[in-house]
Amino acid sequence: MPDRIIYADNAATTRLSEAALAAMTPYLTGQYGNPSSLYSFGQQSRQAVERARHTVAEALGCAPREVFFTSGGSESDNWALKMGAALMKSRGKTHLISTAFEHHAVLHTLKQLERDSSPRAADSSPRAADSSPRAADRFTVTLLPVYENGVVRPADLAEAITPQTGLVSVMFANNEIGTIQPIAEIGAICRAAGVLFHTDAVQAAGHIPIDFKGMQIDLLSLSGHKFHGPKGVGGLLIRNGLRLDNLIAGGAQEGGRRAGTENVAGVAGMAAALAEAAGTMAADAEKMSRQRDRLIREIQAAIPRCRLNGDPVLRLPNNVNMSFEGIEGESLLLRLDYVDKICASTGSACTTNSLVPSHVLMAIGLPVEVSHGSLRLSLSAETTDEEIDHIIKVLPGHVDWLREKSPLWENICRNEGI
Amino acid sequence: MDNFYSPEVMDHFINPRNVGELADANGIGEIGNAKCGDIMKMYIRVENGVIADVRFKTFGCGSAIASSSVATEMIKGKTIEQALALSNREVIEALGGLPAHKIHCSVLAEQSIRAAVADYYKRLGIDPEPIVGKVFTGEELESMHDA
Numbered sequence: 001m002p003d004r005i006i007y008a009d010n011a012a013t014t015r016l017s018e019a020a021l022a023a024m025t026p027y028l029t030g031q032y033g034n035p036s037s038l039y040s041f042g043q044q045s046r047q048a049v050e051r052a053r054h055t056v057a058e059a060l061g062c063a064p065r066e067v068f069f070t071s072g073g074s075e076s077d078n079w080a081l082k083m084g085a086a087l088m089k090s091r092g093k094t095h096l097i098s099t100a101f102e103h104h105a106v107l108h109t110l111k112q113l114e115r116d117s118s119p120r121a122a123d124s125s126p127r128a129a130d131s132s133p134r135a136a137d138r139f140t141v142t143l144l145p146v147y148e149n150g151v152v153r154p155a156d157l158a159e160a161i162t163p164q165t166g167l168v169s170v171m172f173a174n175n176e177i178g179t180i181q182p183i184a185e186i187g188a189i190c191r192a193a194g195v196l197f198h199t200d201a202v203q204a205a206g207h208i209p210i211d212f213k214g215m216q217i218d219l220l221s222l223s224g225h226k227f228h229g230p231k232g233v234g235g236l237l238i239r240n241g242l243r244l245d246n247l248i249a250g251g252a253q254e255g256g257r258r259a260g261t262e263n264v265a266g267v268a269g270m271a272a273a274l275a276e277a278a279g280t281m282a283a284d285a286e287k288m289s290r291q292r293d294r295l296i297r298e299i300q301a302a303i304p305r306c307r308l309n310g311d312p313v314l315r316l317p318n319n320v321n322m323s324f325e326g327i328e329g330e331s332l333l334l335r336l337d338y339v340d341k342i343c344a345s346t347g348s349a350c351t352t353n354s355l356v357p358s359h360v361l362m363a364i365g366l367p368v369e370v371s372h373g374s375l376r377l378s379l380s381a382e383t384t385d386e387e388i389d390h391i392i393k394v395l396p397g398h399v400d401w402l403r404e405k406s407p408l409w410e411n412i413c414r415n416e417g418i
Numbered sequence: 419m420d421n422f423y424s425p426e427v428m429d430h431f432i433n434p435r436n437v438g439e440l441a442d443a444n445g446i447g448e449i450g451n452a453k454c455g456d457i458m459k460m461y462i463r464v465e466n467g468v469i470a471d472v473r474f475k476t477f478g479c480g481s482a483i484a485s486s487s488v489a490t491e492m493i494k495g496k497t498i499e500q501a502l503a504l505s506n507r508e509v510i511e512a513l514g515g516l517p518a519h520k521i522h523c524s525v526l527a528e529q530s531i532r533a534a535v536a537d538y539y540k541r542l543g544i545d546p547e548p549i550v551g552k553v554f555t556g557e558e559l560e561s562m563h564d565a
Contacts, residue, residue, distance in 0.1 A: 350479035369452035
């Protein structure tokens with residue numbers, strides 16, 4: 001058994017970088033002043049937060065005053081959608097557009113908006129007729145298809161936009177299959193139609209170039225721990241001039257837009273990690289793309305009846321997502337972990353409390369029985385060629401081991417004459 | 419242990435007992451379906467009313483493979499009556515417990531044994547229902563799991 005783990009689940013979270021830890025340490029130790037305090041001990045913390053804001057702005061192509069720190073990607077998505085939708089509703093626009101394969105932080109928030117504004121949400125009072133929202137006040141949601149390659153088509157968006165459309169939310173890159181969306185084109189369509197455009201860039205930030213202003217994005221969510229920053233900190237970029245109401249009410253932090261004492265160490269660590277990632281982005285992407293393509297090529301050569309999920313080119317440099325027919329993903333993960341200390345992920349229903357397989361794999365039209373056998377390997381700049389070699393070496397054996405015991409595989413072989 | 423599963427589950431998953439097909443089986447039961455993500459196939463050879471040999475094949479998660487493995491150990495050498503009396507609770511106990519949303523795997527193990535015994539009687543031209551009772555299909559088990 002290998003003595004070290006092979007960490008291939010960087011889409012779940014990443015190792016905190018040394019630079020991020022170094023940037024955080026002063027604010028976890030001696031420098032604990034509250035940024036809102038007037039004395040210089042507090043103002044030193046204030047300066048750390050403002051330096052971090054500048055760093056994030058520079059990395060993502062926006063102005064520092066457009067950066068708001070949050071607790072992470074989920075809070076940012078909730079803030080953008082709930083308050084973005086409310087803002088547009090005040091202008092009589094209650095139609096929302098998103099995609100079928102967004103992160104649950106987006107999909108569940110949209111469901112909540114729809115549910116809370118539906119007549120049934122209000123008819124518990126005896127005066128239901130008076131209190132139920134008018135049809136015009138109800139949010140309706142259109143989810144765009146993402147096709148077999150997992151990429152939204154801008155033409156579909158242009159067609160879906162109506163005079164009632166207030167907000168569009170399309171993720172920058174998908175968290176499971178890594179497909180990159182045509183964000184600049186979507187931004188242009190939304191801007192021309194006077195529609196707010198939010199993008200969940202949690203998987204993209206620090207990995208591929210983002211130009212907030214140039215891509216005509218109004219709202220962008222990011223999360224620190226996806227690019228070697230700390231957990232529990234993220235950000236929402238809000239285009240200057242957009243008066244989004246607060247999600248978290250309270251004190252006057254973040255220019256009065258997001259209450260709560262600043263996570264000083266967190267934002268300092270996130271900013272340091274983002275700056276580091278931006279500095280090495282091109283070289284890292286080149287290296288990981290090569291490793292990614294080698295993984296895909298060699299796994300496909302070694303294992304029959306397997307397929308790559310998501311577009312092979314419009315894809316994050318670090319994402320591999322494949323399905324192996326006749327086996328179930330959770331048992332594959334267990335063997336990879338137990339026997340070879342390889343950390344990976346699956347879209348199989350068996351890893352959740354439900355029997356529903358990954359909505360992402362369903363959205364790209366993967367048959368349910370095939371989706372159970374999916375494996376996501378997500379690399380980082382720290383992934384070595386030796387680790388890739390090892391995964392390629394051991395994975396076929398684990399798939400074979402499970403297939404030998406699988407009555408489903410037996411049926412597939414019989415039907416296909418394998 | 420820092421595994422998601424108990425040591426017993428991991429042991430039966432990593433080193434499953436009685437796995438494979440049984441060439442001279444005289445009863446074969448299959449439960450579950452591919453869409454739900456688990457299929458269990460139980461092969462038994464009954465001699466003089468005793469489960470003389472047993473094998474299984476399972477498509478499914480770690481606890482499904484472990485549940486079928488431990489169940490084969492629990493019925494091997496036992497009479498048909500004893501095999502039919504095996505409950506999913508006993509399978510869970512033998513595995514040192516299962517996470518709540520994996521209880522369903524132990525039910526599949528129990529039912530796949532009943533299905534194999536039913537098949538054994540059918541092959542003899544005997545109506546299995548009065549002896550074995552109702553064997554649940556995969557879909558019925560899934561809907562119970564949902565409820």
